[in-house]
Amino acid sequence: MTEIKDISDSTAKDQFILYWGDMGGQWGVNRSVAQIHALLFLSINPMNAEQISDALGIARSNVSNSLKELVGWKLIRRVPVAGDRREHFIAEVDVWEMAILIARGRKEREIDPAMAAIEMCIRQADDEPDLNPVVLSRMKEMQEFLKTADHWSSQMLSVPKSRLNALMKMGDKVFSLLKLAGKKSE
Structure with a gap:
């Protein structure tokens, strides 16, 4: 087919x-x-x-x-x-459960190994005195981004499906809230 x-x-x-x-x-x-x-x-x-x-x-x-x-x-x-x-x-026919399983699987197969590899590179970079500090800074920036994304993903995966569905349906309301919060803190 x-x-x-x-x-x-x-x-x-x-x-x-x-x-x-x-x-x-x-x-x-x-x-x-x-x-x-x-x-x-x-x-x-x-x-x-x-x-x-x-x-x-x-x-x-x-x-x-x-x-x-x-x-x-x-x-x-x-x-x-x-x-x-x-x-x-x-x-699995529950589309939310299916999405959660895929997200967990991709995290285990893609994000976790990437985080481990970057961690190893940073440890190695600490022992290289000739390494340009900008290179190490960029590696650490990528590491921090992945840690933040991983933490956010873990939080989202722990939200009950019904609440996650409601959160996603809020769409523009969430962005409006973020815009308002950004203006107040500026």
Whole structure:
């Protein structure tokens, strides 16, 4: 299903899966992984690897690897199906929970290692007397930014989903509040 020849013949479900795969590619996620996630997200019943492979036209080995990745992200999970010994999978369907899982996963895989690498560079820089102080200052500035972003992210991930939803829906009201607070402190 990675390519639909005549878009007018495809269903809304097919289009969603294709677009989710394209978006995944733009976010650095393998297209097959994103398409399998979309298929399971939209599926009413659990699916096994063979069904997924048939539905998407993706090689069975690619499906197996993609399922492992999605399980690792906790975006899907294995579920038993009575009378069938094959592994079946379902996706997390709560979009807020899904967003939280992705944010946590990206933090663990991207932000935490970046923070550790910058910390190591700063420690190394402290032992280099010939290093231009501007370079060290810039490294420390990046470190401080990542610490602040990490702290903010941790705070947001601890907010209950219903309140996080309300906070995001406030949109312009939050910016207006920040503008007012900025004018009072100036």
